Amino acid sequence: MGIEGIGARVLRKEDKRFITGKGRYTDDHKIAGMHYAAFVRSPHAHAKVKGIDKSAAEGMPGVAAVLDGQQLTGDGIGNLICGWMVHSKDGSPMNMGAWSALATEYVRYVGDAVAVVIAETQAQARSAAEAVAVDYQVLDAVVSGADAIKPGAPQLHPEAKNNIIYDWEIGEADATDAALAGAARVVEMEITNNRLVPNPMEPRSALAEYDEAEEHFTLHTTSQNPHVARLVLSAFYQVAPENKLRVIAPDVGGGFGSKIFIYPEEVVCLWASKRAGVPAVKWTADRTEAFLTDAHGRDHTTTAKMGFDANNKIVGFKIDTIANLGAYMSLFSSSVPTYLYATLLSGQYNIANIHCNVRSVYSNTAPVDAYRGAGRPEASYVVERMMETAARELGVSPAELRRTNFITEFPHQTPVIMAYDAGDFNASLDAAMKAADWDGFAKRKAASEKNGMLRGIGMSCYIEACGIAPSAAVGSLGAGVGLWESAEVRVNPVGTVEVLTGSHSHGQGHETTFAQLVSDRFGVPAESVQIVHGDTDKVQFGMGTYGSRSGAVGMSAIEKALDKVEAKAKKIAAHQLEAAEGDIEIKDGEVLVKGTDKKLGWHEVCLGAYTGHNLPEGMEPGLKEGAFYDPTNFTFPAGCYVCEVEVDPQTGVVDIQQFVAADDFGKIINPMIVEGQVHGGLAQGIGQAMLENAVYGDDGQLLSASYMDYCMPRADDLPNFDVSTTETLCPGNPLGIKGCGEAGAIGSPPAVINAVTDAINNNNLTMPASPANVWNAINLADAAE
């Protein structure tokens, strides 16, 4: 490794522009004659739209157009799609209701867009939007998944009877029931996974430009996957053919999943830029719109039963989950509570029989889709809350129960599709317990008690699946796209390098880590490597960044392209140095003949490729190679988290005394960036566990629609994290990478709740462990005694 190669703590190249305010986000882009869009949104959770009177708004200053859903569908703009087909257990396809980018007959959640105003200024657009008079006939609303499937519940879509989108299962029901029936002990739990609002720092934004002469659209937008956006906007929404639509995702200020999806606003801005006859249309969400309309995360209610034999070995695990998908099916919503959730319910454990049933349901709430972890946090929460609770009920230590059931031989085929390729679960458990001084806990607890405080400790041994995923495999499970990645490596005549990637960085530091691969390979400084991403005119195609896939999949594609570049460079050098190709070595910026003093500078070989003066017979000039990489399996990051808390019984306040994370991410390219990813993931996971909660009133109003009521983690809510890694290489990709972007958010919520329930010595707690919820749990238990 060079000083900036694989494993080096290279400072983030992109941070200079970010921390000096020089980032260029979608809203920073301006076009002459640009107009602004303001959406008319439903104030009701469920209503019939009886009429829209646009006349007053149309006459207001600066207004170019007031457009509605009838006009949108009249122009042939297609309904929004869900890109993953899930079938119910009876074989029927999922029951998907129609979602028009502007509602026509019904509105189904607060924030549902019914019309849009295009005006010269943002203030004019907003004022005119307020003047659009919509005649609503208000209907009853339902907000929780469990209520939505009750008899007599308000019905959202005629396609989905009883609001059920699908009733899906995985695993063997009969075998699992039999195993539980024969178990020495069965532990049963009700588990709620609270709904979250993603809250990236940069709200969603779209700037759509229409060139009338060229009949060509350009869309700047806040996207984690601009090529997928272009594909969907073109092929399904019929905005324009792909060659007439350029999508650019410039600097993007955080996504966490919420910017994977194609939302109504992008579609409407594109359509309106042409329809209203203006040069361009810009829309940027304000924070309230972000709360109301960004795809939310989680929102599961689950019943789980786990059976053990007399030796505390798990014999069966049965899970029944209701997943609330909100008012419409967002782009990948169907896959999150099924293939991204139930396939991880084996956890780190050897379980012969698992059965999971999932009913995904509509409700009068914002659509729910992938959010950092996407299904895996819900799975690890079920598994790890269950393991901790079972240990307490069985009277064994939580570590012992886990060790008894750990998978220790790989590869391991679980009963729920996943085949784990590598791991060492005892190693991360050992590392975490040691770092947390687990053995010293009793002493610390006694000290807390003296001060009137309750102390608790909890662990979580998570496993997750990243690097989504082998295209043929996900295709067979219903995915509408392949999940490979592409890369192109362009070496310039002077030896500097551009890497074009289909991955998209929105905070992950790709400009640094990806450059390190090149630096490692050719010995050029990271500074000499430019990473190009996020523009469909520059990068041919890519599947984007989500599911912690940019390392395992995106960098694997770069590695493949680098292999090709290296091979060609060696051929050129061998020819020029009159040596055998196999004797050529590229090291520290030089191209050497092994065992001799014959060498060329890297830049000399590159220049030679472009002058073409002295190339091997028949070789094309130039040094540029592309590659597509399709993964062979998911990757399986895993680890052990330990959380220790002190609870003030008088107020219910939880103070995290320590948080230890021992992760196995396989090969690490930049440890500093990986630690940053873990810190961020932990902050989000602890946020879910203690602070964040999206709450709808019974009437469907979002009660936590601002930072006054939705508690985002602040620095002083969090402890210093003790993070470390153990390493088993992923055998499935060239670098041995597993992925690190979501682990913190996946593994931490159960660790926190296990610690708090240990401290208060009862399991009555529903996440988040807010002071009021913890105080209630303590006092409900007292009342019950």
Added chain:
Amino acid sequence: MYETTYHRASSADDAVSRASSAGDGKFLSGGMTLLPTMKQRLAAPSDLIDVTHIADMKGVSVSGSTVTIGAATTHAEVANDAGLKKACSSLANLASHIGDPAVRNRGTIGGSIANNDPAADYPAAMLALGATIHTTKREVSADEFFTGMFETALADDELITAVSFDAPSKGAYAKFPNPASRYAMAGVYVAQSGGDVRVAVTGASSDGVYRAADMESALAGSFNEGAIDGCSVDEGNMLSDIHGSAAYRANLVKVMAKRAVAAAG
């Protein structure tokens, strides 16, 4: 935000006269609540009359045991005033925990009191300290000034110019912050002057800031935490929302009262 006309008043009289001649004028004294409300298009005053540049309305003065604070004095200025820290450290301490640094350097005591947010800190201090609210028209006791949630005795064309009070012999404020907003979910200010004890509670009640009479008499008898044990907080008057039930808030009022007493020493 809708369009509005900004005025910078040169004196309290100038401010009142500008407000009177405006169609729908509002005094702006920091704007820590008003401006966000306007940004959300929930308020649309035609004119904003900024009173924070009126020299007479700024600063803290301590004369003997009497403390006077100009209405346009920022929370940061109150928190850091050396004379006040000596005379009444509990109030300086309260100010140092309002909002965040940006809020503390913009928001003012007059703005806070005039708004009388049921979760604001200053109203509890004014009640517990038995403060006098000075306005362009009169002097009003804090007991008469705060009339309910977001309600005060102020007339539309009346501007707070200062507050004054006699420093207590003992005092402390204990706040339980809402985890999200960090406004008080229950904030209790306890002040003892001679044999007289005043206890004011903010954040918890559906009627806004109030004095806890039974705690006052219990503490007048014996100024220690144990005295609070026998007091009851009526859950029926407590707020109940997604952050906590009435029972939880009633509990917090007692816990914060005890902590305030303990801190007052």
